[in-house]
Each structure stands twice: as C-alpha cells, then as structure tokens.
Amino acid sequence: MSAVISVRNLHKSYDDFEAVRGIDFEVESGEVFGLLGPNGAGKTTTVEILEGLRPRSAGEVSVLDFDPATETMQVKDRIGVSLQATNLPEKMRVEEAVELFSAFYSRNTDTRKLLQRLQLWEKRTAQYSTLSGGQKQRLALALAMVNDPQILFLDEPTTGLDPQVRLEIHNLILELKAAKTTILLTTHYIEEAERLCDRVAIIDEGRIIAMGTPRDLQERVLGHARVEVVCARPVDSTNGCPVPNLVISDDRCRLSCSAERPARAVADLVRWIDQQGNDLEDLHIKRPTLEDVFIELTGKSLRD
Amino acid sequence: MRAYIAYLRSTLRLTLRDRMVLFFGYVFPIALFALFANSFRAEQSTGAITQVICMVLVLGILGNGFFGGGMRATMEREAGILRRFKVAPITPAPILVASMVTGWMVFLPSIFLFLLIGHLKYGMAWPRNLLSLLLFMTVGVVAFRSVGLIVASVVNSMAESQVIIQLLYLPMLMLSGATIPLTVLPDWVQQISQFLPATHLVLGMQSMIVRGESLWVNLAPLGALALTTVLSLFVSVKLFRWEKEEKVRTTAKLWILAVMAPFIVIGIYQLKSKENLARAKTLERELRRSSTYLIRDIRIFPGDGRVIESGALLVRNGRIEEIYDSNVPDAKDVKASAIDAAGKTAMPGLVDTDVRFLPGNIPRELAAYLYCGVTLIRASGVPPDVLSKLSAGELLGPDVVTGVAGAPASLVRANASPELLSRSLVQQVVPKEELDEWRGMTAAWKPSPLPGDFAAHHPPSIGTASGLPPLIIHGPLIHREMLLWAKAGVPLKDILIAATTGGAKVLGRDTVLRKLGEASLVVVEGNPLEDIAATERIFLVMLKGERISRQELFEDFDKKK
Numbered sequence: 083m084s085a086v087i088s089v090r091n092l093h094k095s096y097d098d099f100e101a102v103r104g105i106d107f108e109v110e111s112g113e114v115f116g117l118l119g120p121n122g123a124g125k126t127t128t129v130e131i132l133e134g135l136r137p138r139s140a141g142e143v144s145v146l147d148f149d150p151a152t153e154t155m156q157v158k159d160r161i162g163v164s165l166q167a168t169n170l171p172e173k174m175r176v177e178e179a180v181e182l183f184s185a186f187y188s189r190n191t192d193t194r195k196l197l198q199r200l201q202l203w204e205k206r207t208a209q210y211s212t213l214s215g216g217q218k219q220r221l222a223l224a225l226a227m228v229n230d231p232q233i234l235f236l237d238e239p240t241t242g243l244d245p246q247v248r249l250e251i252h253n254l255i256l257e258l259k260a261a262k263t264t265i266l267l268t269t270h271y272i273e274e275a276e277r278l279c280d281r282v283a284i285i286d287e288g289r290i291i292a293m294g295t296p297r298d299l300q301e302r303v304l305g306h307a308r309v310e311v312v313c314a315r316p317v318d319s320t321n322g323c324p325v326p327n328l329v330i331s332d333d334r335c336r337l338s339c340s341a342e343r344p345a346r347a348v349a350d351l352v353r354w355i356d357q358q359g360n361d362l363e364d365l366h367i368k369r370p371t372l373e374d375v376f377i378e379l380t381g382k383s384l385r386d
Numbered sequence: 387m388r389a390y391i392a393y394l395r396s397t398l399r400l401t402l403r404d405r406m407v408l409f410f411g412y413v414f415p416i417a418l419f420a421l422f423a424n425s426f427r428a429e430q431s432t433g434a435i436t437q438v439i440c441m442v443l444v445l446g447i448l449g450n451g452f453f454g455g456g457m458r459a460t461m462e463r464e465a466g467i468l469r470r471f472k473v474a475p476i477t478p479a480p481i482l483v484a485s486m487v488t489g490w491m492v493f494l495p496s497i498f499l500f501l502l503i504g505h506l507k508y509g510m511a512w513p514r515n516l517l518s519l520l521l522f523m524t525v526g527v528v529a530f531r532s533v534g535l536i537v538a539s540v541v542n543s544m545a546e547s548q549v550i551i552q553l554l555y556l557p558m559l560m561l562s563g564a565t566i567p568l569t570v571l572p573d574w575v576q577q578i579s580q581f582l583p584a585t586h587l588v589l590g591m592q593s594m595i596v597r598g599e600s601l602w603v604n605l606a607p608l609g610a611l612a613l614t615t616v617l618s619l620f621v622s623v624k625l626f627r628w629e630k631e632e633k634v635r636t637t638a639k640l641w642i643l644a645v646m647a648p649f650i651v652i653g654i655y656q657l658k659s660k661e662n663l664a665r666a667k668t669l670e671r672e673l674r675r676s677s678t679y680l681i682r683d684i685r686i687f688p689g690d691g692r693v694i695e696s697g698a699l700l701v702r703n704g705r706i707e708e709i710y711d712s713n714v715p716d717a718k719d720v721k722a723s724a725i726d727a728a729g730k731t732a733m734p735g736l737v738d739t740d741v742r743f744l745p746g747n748i749p750r751e752l753a754a755y756l757y758c759g760v761t762l763i764r765a766s767g768v769p770p771d772v773l774s775k776l777s778a779g780e781l782l783g784p785d786v787v788t789g790v791a792g793a794p795a796s797l798v799r800a801n802a803s804p805e806l807l808s809r810s811l812v813q814q815v816v817p818k819e820e821l822d823e824w825r826g827m828t829a830a831w832k833p834s835p836l837p838g839d840f841a842a843h844h845p846p847s848i849g850t851a852s853g854l855p856p857l858i859i860h861g862p863l864i865h866r867e868m869l870l871w872a873k874a875g876v877p878l879k880d881i882l883i884a885a886t887t888g889g890a891k892v893l894g895r896d897t898v899l900r901k902l903g904e905a906s907l908v909v910v911e912g913n914p915l916e917d918i919a920a921t922e923r924i925f926l927v928m929l930k931g932e933r934i935s936r937q938e939l940f941e942d943f944d945k946k947k
Contacts, residue, residue, distance in 0.1 A: 133473055158475035165473060169466040173403040178396060185392030186474040225470070 086111045086233055086264055087132060092141035094127050101127045103288035104141070109233075112262040114255070116279035118269055118372065124288040125268035126166060129235050132266070133163050146232055159188055162231030164222045166238045172211035176202055179210065180224055187229035200224045200254065216247035223254065234258065236267040240274060252277060272372045284376060291379050300370045308368045309347045310338040314361035324350045335363075393480040397488045401454075410449050411492055412499075415442045419500065428508055429721045432703060433596070433673030435508040437567070439500045440592050443523070444564035444584060446496055450489050451530025452537070452551045459485060459538035460547040464630050472628035482535055482622050486615075489531040490524060497523055509721070514598030521601055522594060522608060526587045529611040532618030533583070533645065539625040540639045550642070558584035563592075568666040576663055581653030583646065586610060589662060592669050596676075610648035617645040664780045671779030675931040678702040680717045684727035685913060688899040689734040689887035691879065693915065699732060701905040704931030709901060730925050731913055733882060734897040735761025735784070735906040737889030738864050740791035740849025743767035750943040751853075752776065752783030754815045754861030757939050759908035759924050764893055766790045767853070782929070782939060785906075787893045794851035797840070797870035798863050802856070803833035811862035811922050817944065827856065841875035847889035865922045872918040882914055885921075905931040 087109040094102040102124045109115040117125040130136045131143060134150035134157045143150060150157045170179055180197065184190045197203040200220045205213065213221065219239065226234060239255070240248040255278050258265060269275055275282045276296045283293040292299055316334035325347050328339050341347035344367045355362055401407050419442045422428070428435040462468050471481065497520065504510035513519050537554070541547040559565055561575060562584035568576055579585045586607035593599040601608060621641050625634060643650075656662045682698040686709065698714040700707045700722060707720075717724035741763045743751065748768060755763060764787045768776075773788070775781040798806070806812060807824055816824065848871075850863040857863065864885060871881045890897040899907060907928050912920035927934040 135472060155475045158473065163473040165469060167466055168470040170470060171400050171462070171467055173400055174396070178399065182392050182396045183474060185388045186476050 084111060085109060086146055087115075087266065088142075088144050089128070089132070090142040092128065092131065092143060093139045094124075094131060094136070095139045101288055102131075102138075105285070105288070105290055107283050107290060107293060109264065109266055111264050113280045114259050114263075114265040114267065114278055116267050116269060116275040116282040117285050118272070118275045118282050118376075119285035120270055123285045125270075125285055126237055128285070129237055129266060129268055133161065133235055134158055159229065160231060161233045161235060162226035162229060163235045164219075164226040164237065164239055166241065168222055170210045170221075172209065174210045175207050176210070176213070176221055176224075177206040179221060180228055183225045184228045189229050191228060191230045193228075196224055196227060200227075214247075215243055216250055219243060219247065219251055220254070223251075232264065234263055234265045236265060238268055238270070240269070240271065248274075272376070276372055282372070284372070284379065286376075286380050292375065296372060299372060299375050307341060307344045307370070308338055308366075309341050309344050309351065310336065310366045310368065311348075311351055311355065311362060312336050312364035313355055314363050317355075317358060317360060323354050325354070389476050390480045390483060393476075394484040394487055397484040398491060401488050401492055407454065407492060410453065411446065412496060415446050415496060415500075418442055418445065419503070423508070427723060430679075430723045431673075431677035432508065432510045433676035435504050435510050436592065436596050436676075437673060439504050439510070440588060440595065441564050442500060443497060443591065444562065444588050445559065446493060447523075447527050447530050447587065448555055448558055448564075448584065450493050450527060451532075451534040452555050453534075454489055454492070455485055455531040455534030456537040456551055457534070457544075457547055459535055460541055460544055463538070463627060464544055466629070468628045478623050478626035478628075482532075482619060482626070485535060486528050486531045486619075490527045493527045494520075494524075513595050515594055515600045518599070518601040518604075519591070519594040522590055522604060525608055525611045525615065526591075529583065529615045529618075530587075532615045532622065533642075535622045536618045536625075536642055536645050539622045539627065540634055540641055542633050543630075550639070554642075558582050561585070563588045563666060567670060568663070569670045576666075577657055580656035580662060581646075581649055583611065583614060583649045585662070586649070586652065589665060589669070593665065596669060596672050606652060610652050613648040614645055617647070621645055664775070664778070667780045668778045671782075671932065674933075675704045675779075677931065677933070678707075678720070678722040679725055679928075679933065680715075680720060680722040681725045681727050681732060681909065681926075682714055682717075684909065685731040686711075686899065687731055687733040687882060687915065689883060690898045690900075691883065699899070699905075699907075701928065701931055704905055706899060706901060706903050706905050709899065725926070727909055727925065730909050730911055731915075731920065732899065732907055732909045733914070734886040734890070734899055735759060735908050735927070735929070736864050736885050736921070737762045737847065737887075737893070737895075737897065738850050738852065739764045739847045739889045739892050740794065740796065740851045741765035741860070742790075742851065742853040743860075744853060744855075744858065747943060748772055749775075749781050749783070750940060751860035752781065752786075753939040753943070755784045756782055756927060756929060756934055757815055757936050758811055758861040758865065759910070759921065759927050760784050760861065760864060761906040761908070761927070761929055762787070762890055762893065762895060762897065764789050764791060764849070765853075782934070784929075785895075787895075791849045791851070794849075794854055795845065796848070796850045796863070796867055797836060797874065798867045799851050799854070799857055801833040801836065801870060802828070802831045804828040804831060805833075806859075806863075806866055809862060809866060809922065811865055811924075812859060815861045816859060824859075836870065836874045840871070844871060844874070844876050844880070844884065846884060847892040848885045849889075862922075865919075868918050868921060878915050878918050881918060882921075 085108040090106050092102055092105040105128060119125050131138045132145050132150055134154035137151050145157050146160055148156045180193050197206055200223060202220055202224060205217060240251050281294060282296055282299060283290045313335050320328050325339050328337050330337055339347060352362060419438060422438045426434040426438055428438050505512055537547055537550050541550060561579045562582050568579060590604040590607045625638060679701045680698060683696060686694040686697050694711045698710040700720055736759045738760050743765055744767060749772060762785045768786055773786060776783050776786060807828060848864055848867050850867050852860050852863045868881050868885055872878060887898050905928055908924060909926040910920050911923035911925050914920040927936060
C-alpha cells in the first residue's frame with residue numbers, strides 16, 4: 083500500500099487569519115480517511131487545497147504524485163469531488179448533468195451503471211429543481227464519480243440532510259468502501275466518522291490533535307471502557323471487592339469503574355454483589371465516543 | 387473541445403427551457419414591434435418600418451448581452467452553480483464561449499423574423515447585403531454579450547450588477563439612436579452618443595438595412611465591436627470567479643472602461659470628424675424620403691402642357707408611383723397617409739437656371755430655394771463640400787447643376803424695385819435685420835419699364851440671376867420673375883412651363899410629373915393658371931419624396947446667431 087495523498091506541514095493563511103497551521107497526514111490507497119472537526123477548524127480549506135481549488139501558503143502536498151497547486155488539471159482530472167454546498171441549474175436533467183460533467187474528463191464510467199448504482203436511473207429525466215435533498219446529494223456523488231476517480235473527496239457529504247437520507251448516503255459510502263475506493267471525507271458528525279472511516283484525524287483550529295482508527299483514538303485518549311452497575315439496595319462498603327478503583331454514587335446504588343478488560347470486571351462485580359446478598363438491577367459497559375475524545379482533547383463540544 | 391461542445395449544448399438547452407428567454411427574446415420584442423409599427427404608421431413608410439426593426443433588434447441585442455449574458459452569469463455564480471464546475475478540469479473559457487455562442491444562436495432567428503415581417507407585411511425591401519448585415523449583427527451580439535460578461539466578472543453581487551447594467555443599458559437605449567433618432571437630440575448629447583458602442587451598432591445596422599451598405603463601409607464599428615469582444619473575453623477569463631465568496635476589488639470595475647476603449651477612440655475621432663453625425667443625417671434623410679403619401683383632390687399640372695383638373699398623386703419611396711385622374715384609391719388600401727389638397731395645384735418643383743452664390747451663408751441660402759418651392763438650380767460659387775453634403779442629404783436644398791448662366795437676363799433684375807421687399811415670400815426668407823438694410827438700399831431703385839416685345843421672345847426657362855449684386859436675395863426672386871413675365875403678357879401656362887420643366891430641360895433634366903418620375907414637386911394654394919401669384923402661396927414642397935418641413939428649414943442656421 084502506498085500513500086495516494088501526502089500532506090506535510092501544510093499552512094494556509096487568509097490575510098491575517100491562519101486557517102491551517104501545520105498539518106501532516108497521509109492517505110493510503112483503498113482507505114477511507116476522515117477529517118473530523120467543528121465548523122471552521124480548517125477541514126474544508128485543507129481538502130480544497132488538495133483538490134487544487136486553493137493555493138497553499140506553505141508545506142508540501144502531493145495527490146497521486148501531482149502537486150495540486152501546479153499540476154491542477156492533472157489532479158482534477160483524476161479525482162472526484164463532492165463539495166459541501168453545490169447547486170445545479172434548476173432545469174438541468176439528471177442525465178444531462180452526468181453527460182455534461184463526463185465531457186470534462188479524460189476517463190468516463192458508464193452513465194447507466196453509475197445512475198443505477200446511485201438509484202437515480204428512474205430519475206434520469208427529472209429536472210434538478212424537482213429532486214429531493216437525498217436525490218440531489220446522490221447526484222452530487224454521481225457527478226463526483228463520472229470519471230471513475232482514483233480518489234473521492236467528500237466534503238461534509240451529509241450535512242443538512244435528514245437522518246433517513248443520511249443513512250442512505252452512509253450505506254452508499256460503505257458500498258464504495260467495500261469496493262476499495264479511496265475516500266477522503268470531512269465531517270463534523272462523530273457517528274459518521276466512527277461508522278465510515280478506516281482512520282480519522284481530529285482537527286481543531288488548524289491543527290491535527292489526534293489521528294488513528296476510531297477505536298485507537300478512543301482507547302488512546304481515554305484508555306478504557308467504563309463498567310457501571312446499579313444495585314437494588316445501597317451497598318455498605320466496597321471492602322473485599324475484587325475490582326479496583328470502584329467509584330460509588332451518593333445514593334450508594336451505582337458502582338462504576340474504568341476497566342482494561344471490561345468482561346472480566348463485569349463478572350467480578352456481579353459475583354461480588356451476589357455475595358453481598360444484594361441484587362443487580364442494571365448493567366452498562368460504556369465505550370468512549372469520539373465525542374468524548376474531542377471534548378477531552380479540546381475542552382469543547384463538536385456541535386455548536 | 388469536447389468540453390466546449392458539451393457546455394454549449396447544455397447552456398443552449400437550458401436557455402431554451404427558460405421562459406424568460408422566450409419572453410424577453412421574442413414575445414416582448416414582437417409586442418414592442420407591433421406597438422411601435424402601429425404608432426409610427428410604419429405601413430406608410432419603409433423608413434419608419436426600418437427604424438422600428440432596428441429599434442427592436444438593438445433592444446434585443448442589448449437585452450441579450452446585458453441581461454442574458456451579464457445578469458445570468460452573475461446569478462449562476464451567486465447561486466453556487468459555477469462552484470460545482472470549479473472542481474472539474476476545465477478553464478472558464480468553455481463557459482464564457484458557450485454564453486456568447488448561445489446568445490448569438492438565440493438571437494439569430496429574431497433577425498430573420500423581423501426582416502421577414504418587415505418584408506411581407508410592410509413591403510420593406512430585403513437588405514441588399516444580407517450577409518454583411520448578418521455578420522455585423524453577429525459581431526454586435528457577441529460584443530454586447532461579452533460586455534455583459536465583463537460586468538458579471540467585476541461585480542460582487544446581483545444588486546451591484548443590476549446597477550451597473552442599468553447604467554450601461556439605459557443610455558445605450560436612449561442615446562444611441564435606437565429609440566430616439568440621433569438627429570433630434572441636442573448637439574452635446576449627439577457627441578456623447580459617439581462614445582457608446584450601441585450608437586455604432588445602430589448606425590451600422592440602419593445603413594445596411596436602409597442603404598444596403600456592405601461590411602466594408604462599416605469596418606470601423608465592426609472592428610471596434612470585434613476588438614471589444616476579444617478584450618472582454620480576455621479580461622473575463624482573467625477576472626473569472628467561480629464562487630461568490632471570491633470578491634474583486636472595486637478598482638476592477640475600471641476594466642469595463644478598458645474593454646470599451648475601442649469606442650472611446652472612435653468617440654474621440656468622431657468628435658473631430660463628425661462623420662457619424664453626417665451619416666446619421668443622411669440616413670435620416672433617406673428614411674424621410676421613403677414615406678408614402680396620397681395627395682388627393684388636387685389639380686395637377688405635370689409640366690408637359692396638360693392639366694388634370696381633379697386627380698391624385700401617389701408618392702412612395704421618393705417616386706411618383708401613380709397619377710390618378712379618376713378612380714382614386716383609398717389611402718389605406720395603398721398604405722399611404724392622405725394629404726387633402728382640394729383647391730390646390732401640384733406642379734413640378736420650380737427651376738432657376740441662373741443662381742450666383744457669393745461666399746457667405748450658402749447652406750441657408752440653398753435652404754431658402756427649397757422654402758420657395760425651387761427644387762433645381764444652376765448655380766455658380768457653391769463650394770465642393772457643400773455640394774457633396776447636399777447630394778448626401780446632409781444639407782437640405784435644391785438639386786444643383788454647377789455652371790454659369792452667361793449674361794443676366796432676368797426681368798426682376800432689370801426692374802428691381804422696392805416693391806420686391808413687400809412680397810410675403812421675401813419677408814419669410816430674408817432674416818428680419820437684413821430686411822431693414824434692404825429697405826434702405828432699395829429705396830433708391832427705379833424700375834425700368836418692361837420690354838415691349840418680351841412676350842414674343844421670352845426665353846424657354848427662367849434664370850433670375852439671384853445673388854448677382856445688388857440682388858443678393860436667394861429663393862423668392864423666381865416668383866417675382868413669373869409675376870413680371872405675366873405683366874409682360876406671357877401666357878400663364880407658358881410661364882409655369884418655363885419656371886419648371888422648361889428650365890429643367892435647359893439643364894438636361896426631365897422633371898415632368900409622371901409615373902415613376904422623381905417626386906420633387908410643389909403644391910400651391912389656388913390655381914396659378916389663373917393667377918400666377920398663386921405660386922407664392924406654397925402649401926407643400928416635396929423633394930425626392932420627402933415632405934419638407936418648411937418651418938424647420940432655417941432653424942439650424944438662425945438659432946446659431
């Protein structure tokens with residue numbers, strides 16, 4: 083596996099504002115890589131530099147071994163892009179849009195297959211203004227794929243869509259992932275990153291503050307899962323409990339601990355409660371989310 | 387290339403789906419056409435119909451360029467549509483070129499449509515140089531489209547584009563001669579208009595439609611329009627923005643001036659040469675000569691000795707189309723405006739075979755002949771530039787045959803008397819302050835008696851020797867001469883023939899009023915065959931089909947004083 087995108091010490095300033103302050107990452111072929119961060123973190127700026135839409139202020143960037151700043155057309159011809167917000171002329175038909183965009187690229191995929199794959203074949207003669215939000219987003223994906231791209235850039239692919247449609251788009255991306263499409267996506271939805279990405283870079287105020295598989299990140303930052311049990315009656319003391327670092331709630335009914343091996347901790351705890359003559363009412367094993375990771379790292383919430 | 391064709395196809399398709407395009411490109415111009423054709427009585431004048439066609443076509447070109455090109459491009463950027471194309475491996479060129487070509491393709495049918503309506507319904511001649519016209523219009527459409535695109539590339543919002551477009555659109559509409567004829571505008575406005583690209587477009591178009599001019603005659607405006615297109619395309623590519631978030635600096639708006647540079651050059655040149663203003667006047671003249679009139683209930687004295695006691699004259703496009711002595715048609719049926727002339731007499735324009743100009747205000751003196759019904763003179767002393775302006779129609783006056791008549795032989799000269807100044811035509815023609823000077827000078831004049839044998843030996847034509855001192859009065863002397871001839875006993879019919887077709891014959895011309903003859907004639911109150919003084923009561927002077935507005939003849943000269 084070789085890196086199809088590599089970014090080293092990337093900087094981008096607008097007038098007196100520094101949007102990107104030294105970013106490094108690589109994306110391997112066949113990987114789904116996510117840039118996760120709040121609005122204004124520098125995600126879009128970063129991908130737009132990779133897409134050849136903006137010049138960078140400093141650093142080294144290569145996309146498919148081309149420099150997007152100087153070999154813009156080569157890069158654009160080989161990648162597919164779905165922008166954060168796009169629009170098409172109201173009266174343009176679905177198939178016309180696909181045909182038009184196909185004409186811009188040196189490689190094309192089969193229009194019919196593409197539209198069928200994106201469930202737009204039945205809608206091919208519909209005008210853009212009559213499409214639903216989900217259909218518009220699927221069309222945006224179709225346009226990003228007319229050239230059978232070597233890398234797909236998806237900038238906030240589900241922002242502003244309702245949950246049902248979001249799920250639809252997620253499934254599509256998972257399909258692409260299964261087909262080993264290289265995808266770079268940006269999002270500020272935790273679930274999206276967790277669900278879709280092989281690797282995620284958490285980005286805030288122009289810097290990458292953590293990077294790895296979603297699971298890695300969760301573990302590296304908070305370490306362990308938390309086990310929590312609820313007892314029927316308050317426990318008197320924790321003396322003799324085999325589980326270390328037990329935290330007891332004020333009403334002495336809830337016990338929780340952080341555990342490296344949560345299954346073992348649960349077994350130990352349940353046995354101990356039973357020995358105390360108490361009854362078990364409820365039990366949770368909580369894995370930390372990327373949200374927790376983000377809060378932990380930045381001290382702020384991802385969503386405004 | 388594939389991208390160009392695909393983008394063009396797409397733009398064309400979308401444009402044709404746009405009802406606004408259909409409305410502003412066709413429905414609206416057709417409605418305007420109908421309205422103006424009706425109110426200008428276009429069916430009575432091919433000049434008027436040409437004017438109306440030019441008006442709607444120029445309106446179409448301006449709308450196509452500014453709104454179809456400029457506003458639309460701004461809108462697509464504002465709506466985030468162009469943004470999507472930014473990520474594709476294309477330059478702005480296909481987008482700009484598609485806009486221009488689409489503008490042209492949408493506009494082209496309307497040229498044929500209006501020419502066809504003009505031809506079929508209003509009897510307008512098919513332009514002689516159709517290819518030239520189409521090429522010129524093509525460059526025009528594309529040039530204005532490109533100016534629209536420049537506007538789009540230097541504005542930061544729809545609101546801004548509206549303002550700039552109106553700033554360009556309205557003056558070009560009102561001051562270019564498209565809606566209001568240039569020649570009626572004040573001088574300074576006419577000069578400003580020379581800086582507007584639309585003025586050159588209108589003038590070129592009119593010249594090609596009315597006069598059948600070819601492209602070669604209009605190379606300057608053609609070149610300027612083409613240069614503007616190229617400059618605009620170049621600057622548009624440079625300043626092209628895909629997203630509304632990208633702003634341009636305010637100073638970028640100066641690019642509009644830069645792409646108009648060819649017209650600034652032309653404008654400055656025109657300020658000096660006034661060529662265009664002259665052309666506009668010439669065109670205006672041709673348009674005025676193209677009206678249709680039915681002069682009815684009139685006594686006609688064709689100048690060949692016959693008299694039609696009650697008939698009608700149909701004048702169309704500068705010629706006498708028909709002389710009726712009975713079965714006069716309805717004016718509507720022959721698409722003419724009717725002139726009721728009961729009790730009046732039509733005769734060929736008067737001819738003075740001996741006119742001698744001294745350096746001075748010759749154009750005004752020429753106008754005076756026309757005022758007095760004289761449509762042909764033999765004259766000496768007319769400078770060549772005046773002659774050429776006269777023949778181009780830039781100046782109004784009689785036809786001039788240059789030459790010297792020989793020894794002066796007029797009775798009016800021999801019998802010069804103060805009474806001359808009491809004739810009303812003289813008072814109308816000679817400026818008031820000069821009239822007083824004349825009164826002082828002529829007081830001493832003693833008329834000599836009329837020669838007794840004049841009636842038997844009168845010449846075949848009338849030459850007044852106007853302009854030969856002391857009789858430096860131009861225009862009305864021929865009427866006085868006719869009066870003296872009558873006093874000397876010459877039969878009135880012979881006098882009228884000598885004063886019209888007889889004089890023309892001496893100059894090698896035939897001015898007898900006949901079918902397909904030139905419509906240069908004079909209509910007087912009453913019957914000069916009974917009272918020769920009737921020729922002084924002029925009702926109408928027509929020169930080559932133009933109904934001369936006699937009141938306005940001296941306006942240009944007298945207001946300058």
